[in-house]
Amino acid sequence: MTNLERYRRGFTSYQDCSVCGAAEESMLHILRDCPLAQQLRDWHCQLRHCYREANKVADYLANQAVSSWAYLEILLQSPAAVASLLLWDQQVLASPRIVGFS
Numbered sequence: 001m002t003n004l005e006r007y008r009r010g011f012t013s014y015q016d017c018s019v020c021g022a023a024e025e026s027m028l029h030i031l032r033d034c035p036l037a038q039q040l041r042d043w044h045c046q047l048r049h050c051y052r053e054a055n056k057v058a059d060y061l062a063n064q065a066v067s068s069w070a071y072l073e074i075l076l077q078s079p080a081a082v083a084s085l086l087l088w089d090q091q092v093l094a095s096p097r098i099v100g101f102s
Helices: 003-008 027-033 035-041 056-067 080-091
Strands: none
Touching (some): 027 035, 056 080
16 A cells, blocks of 8 residues: 555555655556656666576575475574585585486
8 A cells, every 4th residue: 555545544644655755655656756666667687597506505495495384484593504505505516417318
C-alpha cells in the first residue's frame, strides 16, 4: 500500500514519498516518477553461467536445503564444511566434472 493510499484511509497523516519526498507517493509515482524507479530502469545486467564446481559453497548449501524438511532455516553460524569449501573456492582449484553423453 502506498503512503497516499494509507493517507486516504486515515492510517497516517503522511502522504509523501518516503524515498524522494515527492508530494504524493502514488502507485504511478513509485513505478514511473520516483528517481529510484528511474535508476532501477537504467540497470544493465549481464548473466553468466557458473558451473557448480566453481562455487562449491553455494552447491553445498543448495544440497543441504533440498535435503531439509524445513520451509525456512536461518543459520546463525556457517556449517563446518563451508570453511574448507570456501578455501577451495578462493584458491580456484580444479575439480573433475562428470559429463554424460547421449
